[in-house]
Amino acid sequence: MTTPFTLNDLAAIVESRAxxxxxxSYTRSLIEAGPARVAKKLGEEGVEAALAVxxxxxxxxxxxxxxxLYHLMVALKVRDVSIAEVMxxxxRRTAxxxxxxxAARKS
Structure with a gap:
């Protein structure tokens, strides 16, 4: 039986390919293009996902x-945010x- 693939696994792959x-490495070339290019790709993929919905x-x-998810992991990498921070x-939010x-914000 194999273990399920996780976001931590994806983060590790992005780290390695970076x-x-x-x-x-597409990941490395995307990172080298800079945060604006990464943001553009993430936005494009988000729109495509929304259309698929x-x-x-x-x-x-x-x-x-x-x-x-892949492009989000690259965006996190390029801005030095770990998946652990996001999780x-x-x-915290799901508490x-x-x-x-x-409702608590309104008071």
Missing amino acids: AADAGS ACGAKVELVSEAADV AELE QSGLAEK
Whole structure:
């Protein structure tokens, strides 16, 4: 039985490929293009995923979601944010319901 692939696994792959030669690594070449290029790619993939939600087949959404997650990991790398930091923020946010959190902000 194999262990499931996780976001930590993806983060490790992005980290490894970021250290590779730009001629052989799309990840490295994207990072070398700078934060603005990474942001543009993440935005493009986000739009494609949104369109797949609205009118695409399940297989399209799966593919686009994978693209979004990959490009998000590259964006995190280029801005020196770890997946652990993101997961800690998600954990903090899920300590209460979204509605309760919004209500607390109003007071």
